[in-house]
Amino acid sequence: MITFEGVTKRYPDGTVALDGLDLQAPSGRTTVLVGSSGSGKTTALRTVNRLVEPTGGRVLIDGTDVRERDPALLRRSIGYVIQQAGLFPHRTVLDNIATVPLLLGWGRRRARSRAAELLELVGLEAAQGRRYPHQLSGGQQQRVGVARALAADPPVLLMDEPFSAVDPVVRAGLQEELLRLQSELHKTVLFVTHDIDEAVRLGDGIAVFRPGGVLAQYDTPERLLAEPVDAFVEGFVGYDRGVRRLSFFPASRLDLHTDAVLDGGRTAGAAARTAASTGEPWLLVTGADRAPLGWLSAERAAAADPDRPLESLELEGYGHIFHVEADSLRAALDAAMLSPAGRAVGVDPGGAVVGVVSQADLAAAIWGDHG
Ligand SMILES: Nc1ncnc2c1ncn2[C@@H]1O[C@H](COP(=O)(O)OP(=O)(O)OP(=O)(O)O)[C@@H](O)[C@H]1O
Ligand SMILES: [Mg+2]
Numbered sequence: 151m152i153t154f155e156g157v158t159k160r161y162p163d164g165t166v167a168l169d170g171l172d173l174q175a176p177s178g179r180t181t182v183l184v185g186s187s188g189s190g191k192t193t194a195l196r197t198v199n200r201l202v203e204p205t206g207g208r209v210l211i212d213g214t215d216v217r218e219r220d221p222a223l224l225r226r227s228i229g230y231v232i233q234q235a236g237l238f239p240h241r242t243v244l245d246n247i248a249t250v251p252l253l254l255g256w257g258r259r260r261a262r263s264r265a266a267e268l269l270e271l272v273g274l275e276a277a278q279g280r281r282y283p284h285q286l287s288g289g290q291q292q293r294v295g296v297a298r299a300l301a302a303d304p305p306v307l308l309m310d311e312p313f314s315a316v317d318p319v320v321r322a323g324l325q326e327e328l329l330r331l332q333s334e335l336h337k338t339v340l341f342v343t344h345d346i347d348e349a350v351r352l353g354d355g356i357a358v359f360r361p362g363g364v365l366a367q368y369d370t371p372e373r374l375l376a377e378p379v380d381a382f383v384e385g386f387v388g389y390d391r392g393v394r395r396l397s398f399f400p401a402s403r404l405d406l407h408t409d410a411v412l413d414g415g416r417t418a419g420a421a422a423r424t425a426a427s428t429g430e431p432w433l434l435v436t437g438a439d440r441a442p443l444g445w446l447s448a449e450r451a452a453a454a455d456p457d458r459p460l461e462s463l464e465l466e467g468y469g470h471i472f473h474v475e476a477d478s479l480r481a482a483l484d485a486a487m488l489s490p491a492g493r494a495v496g497v498d499p500g501g502a503v504v505g506v507v508s509q510a511d512l513a514a515a516i517w518g519d520h521g
Pocket of ligand 1: 161163165166167168185186187188189190191192193194
């Protein structure tokens with residue numbers, strides 16, 4: 151556990167970068183620091199590895215004041231990842247990763263084999279280890295940065311906007327990777343970001359800082375989105391927090407309808423009768439293995455030759471689907487919003503249709519449970 155006890159940093163010019171920070175970041179968990187620019191996040195991180203010495207209060211790691219530790223030794227026991235990875239340009243990727251093990255006196259062979267192991271762990275190929283940082287993409291360099299921070303297996307990892315310099319797709323991949331690593335390694339992670347979605351995705355707890363280096367709120371992601379303590383935090387987490395919060399509720403709790411789902415081998419006449427008896431304005435047509443084929447409106451069904459099989463009719467695209475077991479209400483709502491029928495198609499892991507849900511059903515589910 152990392153404990154900040156009344157930590158203050160006042161610079162000689164009078165700037166208060168951090169003002170009496172009290173915060174406990176639990177062991178084995180990811181605590182995310184967010185907040186406006188200049189609100190003291192980087193300062194807070196750097197008091198942990200003593201790159202910044204507080205002018206008041208203290209920082210403890212598992213109960214020991216970091217000031218009792220030799221700064222150089224302390225830093226070797228803490229992984230530190232910064233924006234743009236901060237790799238040594240004239241060292242190969244493997245040598246970059248092996249930096250701390252070598253400093254710890256592991257010997258060249260053991261350090262290199264550890265580096266090779268980490269390269270694989272963060273999803274890079276062995277051949278990339280022999281390259282220099284400038285021969286890698288930004289996202290690959292960030293992976294090397296993470297590997298280097300993990301090399302000596304430190305219990306604590308400080309990450310200061312590590313993924314902010316890469317595009318959204320690469321970023322999502324790196325976040326995924328970090329979640330996977332964390333589920334295996336259980337480091338005590340302090341992670342700074344400006345991206346509230348990233349914070350919600352990665353954080354077990356989120357600390358929101360306000361200007362002047364003051365902690366505004368420290369909560370679980372879900373509570374932060376549900377109950378921001380004041381207008382500053384609310385503005386910071388964004389006015390679409392209601393929609394974001396839906397990502398905490400599983401889609402599996404939705405009641406999906408199957409009465410308007412028809413096999414493509416059925417006829418237009420059967421579809422028209424189904425539409426009439428159920429009152430459903432849209433029918434979902436499925437093909438082999440119950441995979442979705444597309445939407446048919448009740449009007450089109452009634453107007454078509456009643457003997458024609460549904461799979462031979464022109465259908466509206468079903469848009470994107472949601473996975474009933476794995477996705478959240480947010481994904482289901484998104485699918486319904488984008489669907490030409492105003493209905494989302496839920497599928498099982500094999501891609502077979504489980505049922506459909508309308509925007510109105512979704513609104514009822516969301517409103518009923520979490521309004
Ligand atoms: N060496 C210094 N001397 C004086 N002021 C400093 C010094 N280093 C940082 N500051 C100030 O301390 C405050 C907090 O800076 P810090 O880097 O911790 O903010 P941050 O929350 O990480 O911001 P950002 O989101 O922009 O990275 C800022 O006002 C900054 O200008
Ligand atoms: Mg910063």
